[in-house]
Amino acid sequence: MPAPILLETLLEIESEMGRVREIHWGPRLIDLDLLFVEDQIIYTDDLILPHPYIAERLFVLESLQEIAPHFIHPTLKQPIRHLYRQLEKENA
DSSP: OOHHHHHHHHHHHHHHTTOOOOSTTOOOSOOOOOOOSTTOOEEOSSOEESOTTGGGOHHHHHHHHHHOTTOBOTTTOSBHHHHHHHHHHHTO
16 A cells, blocks of 8 residues: 555544544544555655654654564664664663
């Protein structure tokens, strides 16, 4: 499935579940993010892939390293497990 269609689907799911976008980065009922679509790099007004904050969010990297530790981040050119370990050390 093309990334823009996948994003549209995720936004529809959020809407159906009652998410209302009132405050940027404010509290929300649900938040579905598109992190990667294979090794695609996309930068448009509507979609940025890979997600721009992956390497800054330990909770995201923790989950990713459990399911895809060897996946290479397309722009940072590092495996997820390395990004996770690096951020874990920084937050220790």
